[in-house]
Amino acid sequence: YDYTLVNKMVKEVEKSIYETIEFDKTNEILLGVDLGTAYIVLVALDKYRRxxxxxxxxxxxxxxxxVVDFIGATNIVRRLKRKLEDKLNAELKYAAIAVPPGTSARDCDTHRYVVERAGLEVVKVLDEPTAANAVLNIKDGVIVDIGGGTTGLSIIKENKVIYTADEPTGGTHLSLVIAGNYKIDFESAEEIKKDKYKQKEIFPIVLPVIKKIASIIKKHILESKTDVNSIFLVGGTSCLEGIEQVIEKETGIQTTKPYNPLFITPLGIALNC
Ligand code: ATP
Structure with a gap:
């Protein structure tokens, strides 16, 4: 798999956090809203999907x-929308959103209402693996989304999602183990975990949790009874240096990840707007 184009787009997303990027203001802006356990991310694209x-x-x-805090979520989306509008000097009207596979219709509606209350018309509700694959374009393989609260897994065969699962182990559990080990609070543990200069030191501490995530992946691949040759990591926790090697060793399946896997799903949501 060649990550060149994917990485180029993700770097543009990163750059657009800090820099003003010129675009044609007469056209509609595509917006993706990702409501996650750890982050709420809004990505805006121009009509050329840049x-x-x-x-x-x-x-x-x-x-x-x-969604466990409706008002809180609405306020954050509204605030981020305003910040984007100030940056772009343009009005944002439409958005696409995504939910984990298997989310009930009622919970999908709650996601939608959060974004609508923030002043956006929701034009599409996707499932997260479909959003991620809008960026990766994988024909055969497993996309594993290691987020804050959960690890989601979707097996793709001939361009179609044929199996999905979501299990409650993710980055939060890594931070809890770090907090326990150093006897520090959760927020400080999160900071240490995300600091790439400290990741070598904490790696042995979080290794059992990564192995647990690998065993979840292995279990579901076996349950799906499909032949899988490659694992593609996305989600914030996949940023952890060396996580792909552990997962590859534990599952025996080639495992790769893009540059900054945190932005793959939010970017994919925006691409579908
Ligand atoms: P979920 O998918 O479970 O709903 P989410 O969508 O908020 O959660 P992501 O935004 O994909 O999940 O990832 C959030 C997690 O990624 C958090 O646990 C965060 O600590 C972790 N994370 C973010 N950046 C890094 C990093 N550089 N290294 C390690 N972990 C990171």
């Missing part, structure tokens, strides 16, 4: 794919 502005905020309003 990233033009990104905003994100750490949030504790969604748990395991379900």
């Amino acid at each position: 990233p033009i502005a990104t905003e994100m905020e750490y949030a504790n309003v969604v748990r395991d794919g379900l």
